[in-house]
Amino acid sequence: MTNIHKLDIQGHKTDQLISQWIDGELSSDEHSEFASRLAMEPALAARVEQFKYTDGLLCELLSADKITLNPAIALRLTTPEPSLPKAPSNKHGRQIVAIAATVMLACGLTFQWATSNQSGAYPIGVDVAQALEVLPSRAEGWDTLADGSNIRTVLTFPSAQGAWCREFMLAQEADHWRGVACRHDGSWVTQVMARDLFIEQDSGYRQASAQDVDSVTRFIDQQAADVALSAKQEQTIIASGWMSAASSD
Amino acid sequence: MTAISEKQRQALMTELQGLKRFCVSLTGNHADAEDLLQLTVERILDKGMPSDAHVAKWSFRVCRNIWLDELRSREVRYRYAQGEIAVNSETPTSSAPSERMLELERVEKLMHALPEEQRLALVLVAVEGRSYAEVADILDIPIGTVMSRVARARRALVEKSS
Numbered sequence: 086m087t088n089i090h091k092l093d094i095q096g097h098k099t100d101q102l103i104s105q106w107i108d109g110e111l112s113s114d115e116h117s118e119f120a121s122r123l124a125m126e127p128a129l130a131a132r133v134e135q136f137k138y139t140d141g142l143l144c145e146l147l148s149a150d151k152i153t154l155n156p157a158i159a160l161r162l163t164t165p166e167p168s169l170p171k172a173p174s175n176k177h178g179r180q181i182v183a184i185a186a187t188v189m190l191a192c193g194l195t196f197q198w199a200t201s202n203q204s205g206a207y208p209i210g211v212d213v214a215q216a217l218e219v220l221p222s223r224a225e226g227w228d229t230l231a232d233g234s235n236i237r238t239v240l241t242f243p244s245a246q247g248a249w250c251r252e253f254m255l256a257q258e259a260d261h262w263r264g265v266a267c268r269h270d271g272s273w274v275t276q277v278m279a280r281d282l283f284i285e286q287d288s289g290y291r292q293a294s295a296q297d298v299d300s301v302t303r304f305i306d307q308q309a310a311d312v313a314l315s316a317k318q319e320q321t322i323i324a325s326g327w328m329s330a331a332s333s334d
Numbered sequence: 335m336t337a338i339s340e341k342q343r344q345a346l347m348t349e350l351q352g353l354k355r356f357c358v359s360l361t362g363n364h365a366d367a368e369d370l371l372q373l374t375v376e377r378i379l380d381k382g383m384p385s386d387a388h389v390a391k392w393s394f395r396v397c398r399n400i401w402l403d404e405l406r407s408r409e410v411r412y413r414y415a416q417g418e419i420a421v422n423s424e425t426p427t428s429s430a431p432s433e434r435m436l437e438l439e440r441v442e443k444l445m446h447a448l449p450e451e452q453r454l455a456l457v458l459v460a461v462e463g464r465s466y467a468e469v470a471d472i473l474d475i476p477i478g479t480v481m482s483r484v485a486r487a488r489r490a491l492v493e494k495s496s
Binding site for chain 1: 343346347350351354355358359371372375376379437438441442445456457459460461465466481482484485486488489491492495
């Protein structure tokens with residue numbers, strides 16, 4: 086073995102050691118030993134700094150930017166395979182971009198939005214579902230979810246299928262939605278979502294204009310078996326954990 | 335193997351940021367990385383994965399395979415593009431890039447010049463912060479090999495950039 090080869094092997098072993106040090110892969114004893122060497126060997130310390138500096142450049146180079154998924158793919162990724170009624174059966178029907186919004190907001194991911202409004206039944210994000218489960222309806226004001234988005238539960242009504250349904254508004258930064266979710270087998274399932282537009286004010290959001298919320302209104306008109314619950318009725322049904330049957334009686 | 339399980343789906347969402355960076359490290363630019371990420375996620379959703387598959391490992395492999403396919407299909411277009419670049423390079427640039435930008439560009443070039451196995455190990459360890467054991471699991475190689483590849487990659491970057 087030539088001296089150069091020996092030096093190369095030795096150099097590689099040192100570089101491995103440095104890497105292990107940087108990556109926190111040394112045992113406690115090895116760590117202490119290496120720390121002592123660093124204090125006594127300026128060349129070794131300089132090499133460590135070189136490695137770290139390059140790592141820093143790499144991290145900067147590959148620093149995370151926003152994940153932008155095609156909405157249809159994002160929906161598929163963020164939505165469990167539905168085994169629920171009314172789920173669209175064809176592939177195009179799964180491109181329910183608007184409904185994906187709710188799920189994605191709950192995931193804390195940043196996706197690129199499309200602008201269409203769709204309907205169909207899909208499970209809803211956890212935070213939104215929890216909000217629908219416990220929050221009373223209100224005419225103004227917002228509740229903030231864990232992911233920073235704002236929700237307002239608007240009204241509660243029984244559907245013709247005997248389920249409890251709630252209309253709600255959801256806002257996260259520039260993405261504003263209005264939708265209806267119904268409770269099936271203990272889970273809140275989005276029935277319709279539409280883009281809406283609210284203007285942010287010091288006190289929260291106010292609705293600026295109803296852009297594409299006709300589908301929501303239409304859904305409520307077609308599906309509601311009765312008028313919306315009064316505040317007292319709603320309080321009772323929330324307190325019961327939604328156990329009372331939704332009927333128009 | 336027609337779908338991914340709920341657990342795998344959740345794991346895949348957790349892996350997205352890392353997968354995106356992996357795409358960037360493979361492709362060398364953000365636009366291609368975006369496309370590669372879409373294709374990877376779509377492929378996984380379409381084809382599914384074995385129920386016992388390691389999601390990160392599977393995802394990275396799918397991603398790499400798609401990119402290799404893409405590179406093959408780009409060969410002709412690449413040659414054409416090279417000609418275009420040669421023509422466009424005659425156009426003078428209006429402003430000089432900063433020293434930091436030059437440094438980043440240099441590291442980027444060096445990183446993409448690394449053997450793929452070294453580059454992937456380095457990105458997973460140094461950028462993703464994964465342990466050697468995790469990387470060994472993801473890349474299906476011994477821990478010692480991870481250690482060696484990471485060290486060789488760092489060495490190459492440092493020595494070639496100085």
